[in-house]
Amino acid sequence: MKEDHLMASTTTTNPLGIHALVWEGNTSVDEVQSIVAQSAKAGYDLVELSLHDLENLDVASTRAALDEAGLKVACSRGLAFDADVSSPDTGVVARGLALLQESLAATAALGGTVFTGALYSALGKYGSAMTPDGRGNAVAALRELASEAEKLGVTLGLEICNRYETNVINTARQALRFADDIGSDNVMIHLDTYHMNIEEDDLVRPVLEVGSRLGYVHVGENHRGYLGSGHLDLPGFFHALADVNYSGPITFESFSSSVVARGLSDDLAVWRDLWDDGADLAAHAHRYLTTHLAVSGPRD
């Protein structure tokens, strides 16, 4: 086998991202400086900022730091039970939509073109199934948000989350139906291997189902620790990404009780110390992603 043949089919053109919670729990000015400097040093192209600490995020200095480091940014968040667009209660829905609008404005002001996450739901375990009225409210709210996002040049992502974190969208098929019902061109699907492991048949079928509507990817292990240290079929997932010619961001997401965001860490049930050295974790993930993506394309 010739070497140029091996090199011919790779997916290494995907921007590689890292979730800010690998570095710091919140987004004060000092924390953002640390997040940006360490992400760039570890070789990443993109930083994902969770907007759970929006009140302390200084947009201007954050954008300046990102630009100076040559890093792209994506923003993410989930909602809360008292501010939830999937509620049947219109007052709760209105608070959820306001939170989304504020977060969308921050995303655009940071220079981001992707705003994703559980935008359609509170982040946490619901006590009962979603209601038809609640689903209708979420679809309507996201349709309104998508219209505002389009004017700002932002694409919205529907991150598919597991049953313990939402009752609205747990599978790729549900996400596709939800996006169809929103009916906006700037709404895409966001797959996360950690959630897929809990809800999907495997890590391949959902990628093929979503196909060209895939716009963002989280790669995380089954326990959200070091890539390759768990039991997920990540090579199979990367093959599927290559098979649908996915060229969007691939962001490493990992959580440990070593880095805590009060509230968010509880919502995500981050109870265990899966790592304590974010720099080692991030460097390892970058090597892992680069190495595996480089050999994930089809060949004869």
Ligand code: MN
């Ligand atoms: Mn995720």
